[in-house]
Amino acid sequence: MNQKLVVSPSPHVHSGDSVSKNMYGVIIALIPALLASLWYFGIGALIVTLTAIAACVLFEWVIQKYLMKATPSISDGSAALTGLLLAFNLPTNIPIGLIIIGAAVAIGIGKMSFGGLGNNPFNPALVGRVFLLISFPVQMTSWPVPVASRFQYLDATTGATPLSVMKEGLSSGASFSEIMSEIPSYLNLFMGNMGGSAGEVAGIALVLGGLYLLVRKIITWHIPVSVLGSIAVFTAILHFSNPDDYAGPLFHILTGGVLLGAFFMATDYVSSPMSRKGMLLYGVGIGVITVLIRVYGSYPEGVSFAILIMNAFVPLIDRYMKPKRFGEKIKAAKVQKQ
């Protein structure tokens, strides 16, 4: 034979999985939420989403090509995903200039300054969002009214989110049940008919997308379940010990960024722990910090901060929460007879 044989170490086969398949898988899972966002916020959602994606991809390309002098890898889908998630965390009447600033911070500071994909300790989209929230608090907390603002962008009619109504109501002495009569019903909250960021409102679409991620095995159940579970348990304890002063668990889960955060933001591969035990601890941390901020803090919403704070603990979690090694525990059980 005249051809050379390839010699390489085993294994000689591969699953066919790839980085871009995972990234595009998450983007596909976000499509229901995107459609819901377009349904409720119309033209504003379209402008914000397109601008954020385009800006993130462009910044990544420019930084890789001209600053890092590397071959741009924007086709892996990670920059587009960051853009989409950034858009989902912004109100739909935010000026284009601010979106571009947010994208620059997300990609430039949140991701590329650490070395690009895989090296960023914090979730880049949330770095962008929190930067905007702190720098432009007015624009970042005026929320277009769903459906009614479909054909408006900067001039959209705005209203309060259920979370801020709740926060103000409870601090002015109203009871939880009185406030609930002023805000949309649980069904409306689940369907997304409320004020909020572009992609966080439609609970049903987010759960659908989350299930898709689980079925495709892009994520495991550990992070979403521990985030949602700890929020539910913590708020249930508060609520049932004092039903008037504290909102119930269902309210907390269906409002704000909890579902978006639990399924799509906290599960970001790069900034979350590697072992399953670690994921559970991380998820519980996010849940607890979210509730602490919402109930005792000055912000009505705390999911973004909670995730970023727990991101900072990931190296520590990875260091001490090792997976269970094979043979660590010898099972005492006798050989079972069939």
Added chain:
Amino acid sequence: MLKTFSIGGIHPADRKISADKSIEVLPLPKRVVVPVAQHIGAPAKTEVKKGDLVKAGQVIAKSGGFVSANIHSPVSGKVFKLDEVVDASGYRKPVVIIDVEDDEWEESIDRSETLKTEITISSEEIVKKVGEMGIVGMGGATFPAHVKLAPPPGKKCEVLIINGVECEPFLTSDHRVMLEKGDELIVGIRILMKALKVDRAVIGIENNKPDAIKHLSQLADKEQGIEVQPLKVQYPQGGEKQLIDAVTGRQVPSGKLPIEVGAVVHNVGTTLAVYEAVQKNKPLIERVVTVTGPGVSKPSNFLARIGTPVSQLIEAAGGLPDNTGKVIGGGPMMGKALSNLEVPVTKGSSGILVFPHEEAHRKPMENCIRCGKCVSVCPMGLEPYLLMIETEKELLDRAESDNIMDCIECGSCSFTCPATRPLLDYIRLGKGKVGQIIRNRN
């Protein structure tokens, strides 16, 4: 719910295209190349010289210690040369090259097909016989079989596990042995049970081989203490520790042998060889080898003499396809890529796998995205991504405390990695370095 092992695991496509091909006897080669180190442990000491006439079954190299095995001539003929050649491992190894003349066997060997069920010799004699006949683990590890039959003092074997899992994709040699040599296997199992003084044996077979499960279950029903355990398909269930976990629910502790949890595992190929050694006086001089691959025109299971060049097996399976890119000795998960096709079949060769160019190359590696998939598939509960970094950065003490030496090199991590990172390559390198440090310490 079918049983399986408890940590990690993957599901590669099984592609067992040669599963329905009966075992065919491969014609004798003109010349055989017989390595004298075909097993884990000390190499055997060559006992023949150039020009000697040998018979099939005659000892040509004597066991070099307790953990070692005799090597027998697989053919009759004249010793052409003692030499060193590159074998499947890629290293030069001492070999005996024999020119084949006729097919004359040692008179003591019973070559008839008659099933001999009565076991006439004692436990101690069985262990001795298995050692003399050069039987080693034929699943690929090639650990001398008699060593496993003599548990260290104070340890008691409670269950004998027969490994019929064959979890490597493509390979079907064990599957065919289970289908065609069932009666012999059952006697082989009884011999092993007698040697180990154990009253229970479990044959572990994955559920993708229902015909083998059915056949052996029928045979085992007639026997006292032998049972078949169907297992959920999951790689690497054929790994010794994984199989013990799957069958008994017990986990062998880090750095310990299976006897620690009262188990001894033998592969079905080995069990058949034990039957032939004890009942027929036949040394391990031939074995079943699967020759397969996506482009191979006649995927087959051959009964080939040890020392037959790989090229001859591929010829018999329809020849090397035009677009061949890689030839692997063993399965696609743990097999070794061969650099030339003149390397011989050895006691541990379970298959020859021919891959076309499209499947011969790896994809370039990307950044680790910390998806954690390597951690969740590792059957030993290790963190492959971390072991790779620790090896890269020479953090060998950290690698050791992160249990790098527990790695069984099954390749599940590299198989799964979306960024196609060479995780196992680095872990092997790290194991080598850490192993060196541990040896120097003692």
